[in-house]
Amino acid sequence: DAKTTQPPSMDCAEGRAANLPCNHSTISGNEYVYWYRQIHSQGPQYIIHGLKNNETNEMASLIITEDRKSSTLILPHATLRDTAVYYCIVIDDMRFGAGTRLTVKP
Amino acid sequence: NAGVTQTPKFQVLKTGQSMTLQCAQDMNHNSMYWYRQDPGMGLRLIYYSASEGTTDKGEVPNGYNVSRLNKREFSLRLESAAPSQTSVYFCASRTGPNTGELFFGEGSRLTVL
Numbered sequence: 001d002a003k004t005t006q007p008p009s010m011d012c013a014e015g016r017a018a019n020l021p022c023n024h025s026t027i028s029g030n031e032y033v034y035w036y037r038q039i040h041s042q043g044p045q046y047i048i049h050g051l052k053n054n055e056t057n058e059m060a061s062l063i064i065t066e067d068r069k070s071s072t073l074i075l076p077h078a079t080l081r082d083t084a085v086y087y088c089i090v091i092d093d094m095r096f097g098a099g100t101r102l103t104v105k106p
Numbered sequence: 107n108a109g110v111t112q113t114p115k116f117q118v119l120k121t122g123q124s125m126t127l128q129c130a131q132d133m134n135h136n137s138m139y140w141y142r143q144d145p146g147m148g149l150r151l152i153y154y155s156a157s158e159g160t161t162d163k164g165e166v167p168n169g170y171n172v173s174r175l176n177k178r179e180f181s182l183r184l185e186s187a188a189p190s191q192t193s194v195y196f197c198a199s200r201t202g203p204n205t206g207e208l209f210f211g212e213g214s215r216l217t218v219l
Contacts, residue, residue: 034207043110043196043210044149087148092204094139095165096149 003090009101018075020100022088025069032091035073037084078104108132112197112211119187119218127182127214129197136202138180142193156203187218
């Protein structure tokens with residue numbers, strides 16, 4: 001099994017922040033957490049990654065707890081085009097799990 | 107920039123036939139990966155190549171073989187296709203074994219009748 005666990009689905013209202021959680025309680029000290037999303041059946045697309053500190057880029061923010069056992073991906077102003085399956089993975093593990101299906105609603 | 111290119115994009119096989127899925131990347135990446143994705147499921151790792159000249163099994167290697175032909179190319183072969191191998195196959199690459207984000211191809215949709 002993958003090292004990460006995520007809720008199977010979430011809804012979010014358009015324009016609101018989407019907060020997607022991920023548990024990775026067995027992560028090692030030097031393993032990065034990466035987030036990807038997959039729209040329809042396209043190849044997954046990289047979003048963001050982090051090790052210990054919070055990270056932000058033009059797509060999203062990543063909050064990692066101090067004990068590194070969980071993280072949250074934040075899409076600050078979700079749009080309909082953000083409807084997708086979101087995956088978090090521990091980079092050394094390379095296993096994706098089932099991800100979270102985010103549905104952004106008008 | 108082409109990135110990761112997979113061929114073919116679509117293929118229909120009969121049970122017992124063989125075929126090879128081709129993957130090439132033009133980003134000078136060392137590590138390459140093959141995943142499969144069944145309907146409504148996440149991606150499962152079949153095989154990977156951490157660097158040129160090496161290959162290793164992933165979660166679901168049975169029924170598949172791989173060849174890292176050179177640094178650019180990583181092929182996946184089905185010797186005797188089975189209906190259970192009907193899936194979408196994704197190739198991915200990244201800088202190194204534990205370095206960098208994965209770049210994915212567009213996928214190859216395989217149906218085995």
